Every structure is written in C-alpha cells, then in structure tokens.
Amino acid sequence: MNIEADFPGGNILVDSVQGDTVCLRQDRRTTTEWWFYWRFRVRGAAGRTIRFQFTDGDVFGVRGPCVCTDGADWRWLGRECVDGTAFTYAFAENEDRADFAFCIPYVEADLRTFLTWHPDVRQNVLTTSERGRAVEHLTLSSRLGSFVVPITARLHACETMGSFVLEGILAFWREDSPESRFLQEHVDLQIIPFFDKDGVEEGDQGKLRAPHDHNRDFGPTPRYAATRAWMALLNAWREKMIVAFDIHCPWIRGGRNEEIFLVGSPEPWQARQERFAALLEQGQAGELTYHAQNNIPYGAEWNTGEGNTFTRFVRDNYPVAFAGAVEFPYAAAGGQTVTADGARAFGRDLARALSQYVQEHSGLC
Ligand SMILES: [Zn+2]
DSSP states (O other), X not given: OEEEOOSTTOBOEEEEEETTEEEEEOOOTTBSSOOOXXXXXXXXOTTOXXXXXXXXXXXOXXXXXXXXXXXXXXXXXXXXXXXXXXXXXXXXXXXXXXXXXXXXXXXXXXHHHHHHTOTTSEEEEEEEOTTSOEEEEEEEOXXXXXXXXXXXXXXXXXXXXXXXXXXXXXXXXXXXXXXXHHHHHHEEEEEESOTTHHHHHHTOOOTTBSSOOGGGOOSSSOOSXXXXXXXXXXXXXXXXXXXXXXXXXXXXXXXXXXXXXXXXXXXXXXXXHHHHHHHHHHHXXXXXXXXXXXXXXXXXXXXXXXXXXXXXXXXXXXXXXXXXXXXXXXXXXXXXXXXXXXXXXXXXXXXXXXXXXXXXXXXXX
C-alpha cells in the first residue's frame, strides 16, 4: 500500500503503517494554529479494509471525509465511517486507487477543465507568485463596461468550496436571464480565482500562515506579489467599482460554520450589505439556502475588522463600494449536504443578487 501526496493539493504526513492501520496527520506547515486541511491518495490496497487514524485532532467535517475512486467525482463518505479521529474505508476488489480529502478539492487543473467549457472568460496573469507560478486573472467584459466588480477566492488556500461558488458566478454571467443580460451589458467581472496560488497547488492550509496570511496582507507594505498587483488594479478601477466580493469557507464545523453567511461591516457599508442580503435571500433558487439571520454582525466573535483584509482595504480606500466577504461552508448548510453543484448554484444566486444590487444602486435598468 502506497500513500501519496506529491500532486497538486496533496497534504499528508504518515507517521506509521502497521497492518491495516495507518497513523497519519494533516501537514500544518507554516500555519500558526491548529487547522484541518488534508488530501492524499492510496494505491495498492484493493480488497483491504484500512483504518486511517489521524493523530492531530478531529479533522472531519459534518459529512466525514471525501473520497474519489474514478479520478474525477468526489463524494462525502458520511460520519458513519468515522470513529473518533479515525475513519475506515473498505477498498473494493478492483479498487487499486482511491483519493481522500477533508473537503472536495479544487486546484488549477480543475479550473482549466471549467475554462475549456467557458471560452468567453478571458485569461490573463495577475503576477508571478513567490514560488514562480502564474496567478490567474479572469475577466468577463461587458459591452459598455459601466462597472467593475472585483472578486477574489482562495486568499486562504484550503478553502476549496469557494472555487465552486466562483464557477457558479462565472456561469451565471453568460446565461439568458434579465439579470445575466444586465451583467453582460454593464458589469465587468475581474476575478482572481487562486489568490494564494502557491498554497493551493502545494496543498497548504494557507489560513493563519506565518507571519501573516494573504487576507492579512492588505496593509501598507504587502508581503505577497499578488496583493501588490491586485492593489494596483483596484486603484485603476476606482471610478467604476461599486461592489467587491471575497469568497471564503469558515471554520471546520459547528453553529454558523454549517451555514452560508456574510461577514458584517461597519456603517455605512452595513446598510448596503443588508440590502444585498435581502436581494440574495429573496431571489435564491439553489438547493442550499442562505438566511440573512446567519450573517455574523460586525464586532461579534472574530469579526473585529482589525486585520488588514481585502474587504477592509476596499472599505478604507474606495468607500463608495460595498465589499462583501462571503463564507460558504465545507460540508453542510442548514442541514443540507454541500456538493459541488450546490455550491455552483449558490454562486449563481450570488451573481443574480449582484446584478439586482448594481441595477438599484446605479439607476440603470
Ligand atoms: Zn478564509
């Protein structure tokens, strides 16, 4: 039996293999606090039942681990296979390879697949990352270019579900609905799909990276090339920026972390967010339901507004814009199981509300 993690998004440390029990743990690398992302591949275990004993905390979401046995489609294994901090998997007789992960993975290769089906998305490069990778910059250009909406995802590398939400936003822009047509006419989407590109490809947690992570880099002296390049572009769009989005996933499980929610802002931005939230709540059609009551108020829990985040940077420098941080859960939303398609459907809901919001605030219809 081989346990591998030397592929994009891979992350595991194997402590020992004894019989049918593997002791292993997530690789936290430079993350300064406990975090929970992991992903590995097993080969050569066909016909065996293997217990994967994690040795660094409970790293399973509310639907257990994810598995992929065909190299393409991922599904949740459910909590039934979980026993404490271990899970057990019975490999079929002909199952020579299976991939396991904390959540449904998403790396550059997945984006490439999406883009082959969406050739209208213009592909540029924002900058070169610290470890020499191209940081993608995607654009959907409207006919009139009246407004620019910057959108970021994966400022925290491990927050994969945000990428499926992003796919939904991109897909909605091109659809044949009144809201889509307004976007095609007036709204340019400017998107950084993998802000921490190195972290995404190398399988880092990304969150709470030392000395600070990408979503604490929007201060006077940015550490990362992506932040510096993005700041310059935002400034170039300052006259046309009306909304900006930053897509995240929350904590591993529990309470609000099993809901879709928006991160509250101070006034006057809070009033704009509440209007946007109402539009989103009213217009949504996806199976995963957003409730504005789950938003985390500004000043509550961790939402102190003190870090040098992307959304705070937009508020401070472009106060006419509404900068929304969206938190999309890993495994469950309101008791419903999160799937890639469910996340995409929420992305479409988000794009619809975005269109309605811009129409209202611009007086254009
Ligand atoms: Zn995040």
